[in-house]
Amino acid sequence: MKLFKENESDATDNSVKNTDYTIKTEGLNKTYTVGNEKLNVLKNVNFEVKKGEFVAILGPSGSGKSTLMNIIGCMDVADSGKYYLDGIPIHEQKEKSLNSIRNTKIGFIFQNYHLVPTYTIVQNVIMPLLMRGISYNDAVKMSMDTINMLGLSDRIKHKPHELSGGQKQRVAIARALVGDPSLLLADEPTGALDRESGKEVLKLFNKLNEMGNTIVMITHDHHVAEHAQRIVNIIDGNLTVN
Amino acid sequence: MKFKEILRLVFINLIQNKFKVILTSIGIVVGAATIVMVIAIGKGGKSDVAKQFKNLNAGAIDISYTDETESNSGNGSNSGMPGGGMMPGGGGPGGDSNSSGNNSNSSNSSKKSSSNSSSANSSSKKSSNSNSSSSSSSSKKSSTTTSAKSSNSSNTSGNNGGPGGNGGPPDMGNMGGNSNSGSKSGNSNRGMMGFGMNKNEKITLTTDDMDDITTFVSGLSDATISYTTKSTVEGGDLEEETSYTIAGVKENYKDMSNLSMSIGSFITTEDDDNKEKVCVLGYSLAKEIFGDVTDAYDSTIYIDGRAYIVNGVLKKMGSVSSGISPDTSIFIPYQTGVKYITGSDVNPTITVIASDVNQVSKLKKSIKKVLAKSYPNSSFTIADAGSKMNAALKSSKTLTTLLFAMAAIVFTVGGIGIMNVLFVSIKDRTEEIGILKAIGCTKKNILTEFLLEACFISIIGGLIGIGLSFFITPIVQNFNVTVEHSLNGAVLSLLFAVLTGTIFGIYPAYKASRLVPVRALNQD
Numbered sequence: 001m002k003l004f005k006e007n008e009s010d011a012t013d014n015s016v017k018n019t020d021y022t023i024k025t026e027g028l029n030k031t032y033t034v035g036n037e038k039l040n041v042l043k044n045v046n047f048e049v050k051k052g053e054f055v056a057i058l059g060p061s062g063s064g065k066s067t068l069m070n071i072i073g074c075m076d077v078a079d080s081g082k083y084y085l086d087g088i089p090i091h092e093q094k095e096k097s098l099n100s101i102r103n104t105k106i107g108f109i110f111q112n113y114h115l116v117p118t119y120t121i122v123q124n125v126i127m128p129l130l131m132r133g134i135s136y137n138d139a140v141k142m143s144m145d146t147i148n149m150l151g152l153s154d155r156i157k158h159k160p161h162e163l164s165g166g167q168k169q170r171v172a173i174a175r176a177l178v179g180d181p182s183l184l185l186a187d188e189p190t191g192a193l194d195r196e197s198g199k200e201v202l203k204l205f206n207k208l209n210e211m212g213n214t215i216v217m218i219t220h221d222h223h224v225a226e227h228a229q230r231i232v233n234i235i236d237g238n239l240t241v242n
Numbered sequence: 243m244k245f246k247e248i249l250r251l252v253f254i255n256l257i258q259n260k261f262k263v264i265l266t267s268i269g270i271v272v273g274a275a276t277i278v279m280v281i282a283i284g285k286g287g288k289s290d291v292a293k294q295f296k297n298l299n300a301g302a303i304d305i306s307y308t309d310e311t312e313s314n315s316g317n318g319s320n321s322g323m324p325g326g327g328m329m330p331g332g333g334g335p336g337g338d339s340n341s342s343g344n345n346s347n348s349s350n351s352s353k354k355s356s357s358n359s360s361s362a363n364s365s366s367k368k369s370s371n372s373n374s375s376s377s378s379s380s381s382k383k384s385s386t387t388t389s390a391k392s393s394n395s396s397n398t399s400g401n402n403g404g405p406g407g408n409g410g411p412p413d414m415g416n417m418g419g420n421s422n423s424g425s426k427s428g429n430s431n432r433g434m435m436g437f438g439m440n441k442n443e444k445i446t447l448t449t450d451d452m453d454d455i456t457t458f459v460s461g462l463s464d465a466t467i468s469y470t471t472k473s474t475v476e477g478g479d480l481e482e483e484t485s486y487t488i489a490g491v492k493e494n495y496k497d498m499s500n501l502s503m504s505i506g507s508f509i510t511t512e513d514d515d516n517k518e519k520v521c522v523l524g525y526s527l528a529k530e531i532f533g534d535v536t537d538a539y540d541s542t543i544y545i546d547g548r549a550y551i552v553n554g555v556l557k558k559m560g561s562v563s564s565g566i567s568p569d570t571s572i573f574i575p576y577q578t579g580v581k582y583i584t585g586s587d588v589n590p591t592i593t594v595i596a597s598d599v600n601q602v603s604k605l606k607k608s609i610k611k612v613l614a615k616s617y618p619n620s621s622f623t624i625a626d627a628g629s630k631m632n633a634a635l636k637s638s639k640t641l642t643t644l645l646f647a648m649a650a651i652v653f654t655v656g657g658i659g660i661m662n663v664l665f666v667s668i669k670d671r672t673e674e675i676g677i678l679k680a681i682g683c684t685k686k687n688i689l690t691e692f693l694l695e696a697c698f699i700s701i702i703g704g705l706i707g708i709g710l711s712f713f714i715t716p717i718v719q720n721f722n723v724t725v726e727h728s729l730n731g732a733v734l735s736l737l738f739a740v741l742t743g744t745i746f747g748i749y750p751a752y753k754a755s756r757l758v759p760v761r762a763l764n765q766d
Contacts, residue, residue, distance in 0.1 A: 066764075070760050073680070075680060075758075075759045075760045076760050096684065099679075099682050099683070099684050100682060102680060102681065102682045103681060103682025104682070108677075108680055108681060110677075110763065114673060114676070114677040114680075114763060115677075116674045116677060116678070117674070118254055118255055118258040118259075118674075119251075119254060123254070127678065127681055128681045128682060130243055130244070130247045131243045131678075131681065131682045131683055131684075131687070132682075133243060133244055135244060135246070135247070136246075136247055136250060175681070179681075
């Protein structure tokens with residue numbers, strides 16, 4: 001179900017913080033100080049993603065998209081503004097609860113896969129489950145469906161360095177999916193892949209989206225962004241919606 | 243995250259980085275091995291001492307005449323002992339020894355001033371007794387020869403400054419002036435003099451002396467006299483004459499030295515009285531000469547060409563630090579030895595046993611007094627087993643302390659090594675830490691994981707170190723060091739290893755846990 005979200009950008013409308021929105025931000029600001037210079041990376045960002053949406057955030061490097069992604073991913077906090085994830089006011093959370101929010105609500109997919117090189121594929125995939133306190137064997141059982149779906153079942157004993165880029169990214173996707181998160185957050189998921197593998201990954205995203213997953217993908221590539229239902233442009237910290 | 247799962251991750255990481263783990267743990271390996279060896283050597287030293295002294299009664303006091311060759315120093319020490327008490331002074335010489343209250347310092351000076359003193363001697367023998375302190379006054383008086391005895395008594399007191407009054411000393415005074423400063427020179431003079439007088443007399447302690455001691459000194463439970471000499475032995479399986487230690491002993495030597503018989507009986511008083519040619523062999527010796535203990539019994543050996551019946555063989559007694567080593571000696575009756583082997587050329591040792599070990603030092607003084615009566619100018623070595631044992635124990639303790647300090651240094655260095663490698667490792671694994679934190683790993687989990695890794699690295703190092711110590715042992719034993727491994731040593735070294743690893747792992751682990759995921763992930 002493709003639900004295009006009209007951007008009314010009414011940050012003032014408080015009635016909208018219901019659970020229809022996976023993401024809702026109000027007036028996010030973030031400033032970095034580099035030397036004596038103050039860099040205003042995010043300027044009054046109001047951004048919403050409804051449940052089940054597949055949104056691409058498109059912007060050149062230095063546009064502030066990585067900062068936005070870190071804030072959405074609960075790995076960084078804004079200087080000011082509000083951020084609701086699944087209705088939870090993230091801006092009010094302490095670091096400890098952010099840990100568990102990242103663990104349960106968000107599945108991360110990175111450009112460089114960020115798999116742990118010493119762990120096998122299956123060990124990498126089940127990490128989020130282990131952190132919830134699920135025991136190893138149960139976690140393996142729980143993740144087998146996801147692993148099968150991504151066509152990795154014959155690779156589970158392998159190490160990351162034995163896989164191709166596309167396979168590694170599928171492992172990363174499996175790890176993101178296994179915890180059944182509210183949001184899949186992908187940062188340049190095709191950036192390190194060749195064109196063919198990249199296409200496959202994007203197809204996979206479409207498929208996952210059809211299965212009901214909410215996806216936010218950050219990219220600088222216009223072609224990649226076009227796979228999403230909706231594109232949000234970010235330039236110099238300002239968000240513009242198509 | 244469950245602790246079990248953290249453990250699992252730790253093991254995965256350790257197994258994946260075997261080489262690094264081994265390298266990291268080298269410091270700990272060395273440290274642990276050192277601790278094990280330290281404790282083993284310390285224990286070995288202690289048991290060595292215990293073994294050496296097990297045949298010695300703690301209350302045993304050995305008395306022997308100090309050879310003339312050592313007399314210089316002997317004088318000094320001598321005088322030191324008799325010091326306070328000896329009013330009695332036999333002849334003139336007694337005075338000499340008396341003065342000694344001043345102690346060992348004098349011995350040194352005595353050598354220097356000896357030329358002076360010798361001249362002094364010739365001119366005035368006893369006078370030297372006068373204390374130098376009084377020398378100035380005394381020098382004015384000039385009575386060349388004072389009666390030795392009076393000077394004696396004065397001497398003792400003289401130390402305290404009194405003696406000048408005796409008047410005897412005046413010559414001395416002159417001498418003192420010559421020979422230089424104060425009391426020390428004075429002393430030395432006397433020492434020398436005493437010496438001169440003795441010169442040609444060689445003192446042989448006898449049973450009479452022993453009787454004197456037992457009579458005049460109370461608090462002794464037993465006393466015996468013995469000597470050792472070397473003599474050639476033939477017989478048994480020996481292919482040629484061989485030189486062995488021959489010990490001339492009395493019947494009670496066996497009990498006093500805690501010897502026990504493997505076969506036969508020890509020397510008896512009748513043997514001694516009748517100067518029988520019988521002997522008792524030490525265990526090792528019996529094996530050496532006859533191949534077997536039972537073969538030795540009732541056989542005949544030839545000591546210095548005379549036939550001796552083997553009346554018995556001792557049990558294996560082990561090594562002893564002093565006195566007669568029983569395993570490798572031939573025991574014969576005291577009188578027999580004097581008659582056939584040593585003649586008058588013998589330097590016996592009187593051994594007495596103090597009934598109360600705590601009285602040993604008091605008894606030593608009393609014995610000195612008694613001996614000084616009979617041999618006023620002579621020096622005797624009076625040694626008790628307890629102080630020897632203490633000295634030995636003390637030195638073994640010092641060694642242990644030293645090694646412990648070394649082990650501590652090794653551990654510190656090893657710990658710093660671990661810390662270093664962990665820091666590098668964390669740098670290497672920043673991405674891993676970043677991703678783990680991104681997907682929800684808590685600080686505590688990361689801290690636990692890295693601490694456990696440090697801990698296990700040091701456990702591995704500790705175990706390898708303990709293993710290593712068993713390889714080092716034979717090398718150390720090669721240098722005649724007694725090594726005695728113990729469970730305590732192993733446990734302690736493992737404990738130290740883990741402690742070191744954990745303590746030095748805390749900071750790196752803390753650093754790792756504090757990594758910010760965003761920065762950790764974007765590092766490259």
